[in-house]
Amino acid sequence: MTDTPDAAAVHRQLQTVLDPELRVPVTDLGMVGGVNVDAEGTASVTIKLTTEACPMRSRIVDEVTAAAVRAPGIRTAEVQLDVMSPEERAELKEQLRGGPAGAKINPFANPDSLTKVYAVASGKGGVGKSSVTVNLACAMAAEGLKVGIIDADVHGFSVPGLMGITDKPTRLDEMILPPVAHEVKTISIGMFVDPGQAVAWRGPMLHRAVEQFLTDVHFGDLDVLLLDLPPGTGDIAISVAQLLPGSELLVVTTPQAAAADVAERAGALSTQTEQKVAGVIENMGPMTMPDGSVLDLFGSGGGQLVADRLSESLQTQVPLLGSVPLDPGLRQAGDDGAPIVLSDSPSPAGQALRGIAQRLAQIPRGISGRSLPIHPG
Incomplete structure (x- = not known):
C-alpha cells in the first residue's frame, strides 16, 4: 500500500529542522509560511527568513528539503524563500525576549537566572586563556549543555x-543572532570589523561593547556562559563584574613563578568586585615526552601556588581545577579552528581540558535563595 502524500505529515517532519542560529524548530519560529502537496508526491514549502540577507539561507533550504522528503509519500520537495514582514519580525523578537520587542535586558544579570557565568581571566597575556575558554565551552557543549561564549577581549x-x-x-x-560553531553560540567584536582592523576604544566604549553583547545578542536559555576577558585587571574586567554580578572567575596561569605572581593579582580583583573565584587552571604544564621523561619548559607548580595564595588571601577554598600539559596539538587545533577537545586522537591537553570541563559542568546552576514556582495544592 502506497502512502498518500499529506501536508500535515510534511509539517511534522519540519518540526525537526532547527534554525541554525536560534537552535529552535523553524515551525516554532513562524518561519513556515505554507506547505502544499500534490498528487504526485511533490511538497512545496514556503520558508520565511528573518532577514533578506540571512547567511544561512542555503543551509535552511537543504535541511528543509531533506526533512520534507522524509514524510510518507513525498518523492520530491521544492522550497520557496520569503522574508518576514516587520510585524512578523516584531512578534518573533517578542517571543524570543519573552517581553515587549523594544525592551532590552541583560538576562544573565537577573537574580533568577540559572545560567552559570564564568569570566576567564589571566594576569598577563600569552598564557593561553582564549584557547582554554574555547575548549572548555566546546567540551561542555559536547556533553549536551547549552553553552555560549562572549569574546570580551x-x-x-x-x-x-x-x-x-x-x-x-x-x-x-x-x-x-550569534553564529553557532561546535554547538556553541559565540559573539566577538572580531565579527564586525575587517581583517587586520584595529579596535582603538577607551573605557566607556569598551563598557558599552560588553553591555551590548549582553543585551542585544540573543543567546536564549544557556546552561553556561563563558567570557574571555582581556589580560589584567582593567576596564573590561571591572565592567563584567558590574554587568554580571553573579559571575565567577576562572584564573588561568602558566607554571612559571613570575606568571603565577601576576595571575594572583587577577584573582585578587574579586575582593573589590565581590566575585567568587571558581578555581585556577594551569596551562602549558609539564609535558611527558615519548621516552617517558618530563619536559617542564615553563617550570612547575605555578597553578597550585596561585590556588594556595588565593585560598589564603580570600579566606575560602580556591581549587586547582587541573593542569593542561604543553601540547603542540593544542596549538595546531586552534590554528585549524577545530578545538582539540573534539578530536578523536589521544591528546594529553584535550584529556585535561575535558576533565576540567566535566568538573565545572557538575556544579549545578544555583537555586539557593530563589523562590520556586511551587504552590500548595
Missing part, C-alpha cells in the same frame, strides 16, 4: 579564529 579578540567561525552574526533589526 575587544582589543585582542581571537575566539572566532579558534572556533573556526567565518560567518557574520545575523541582525534581526536591533537584535543580534
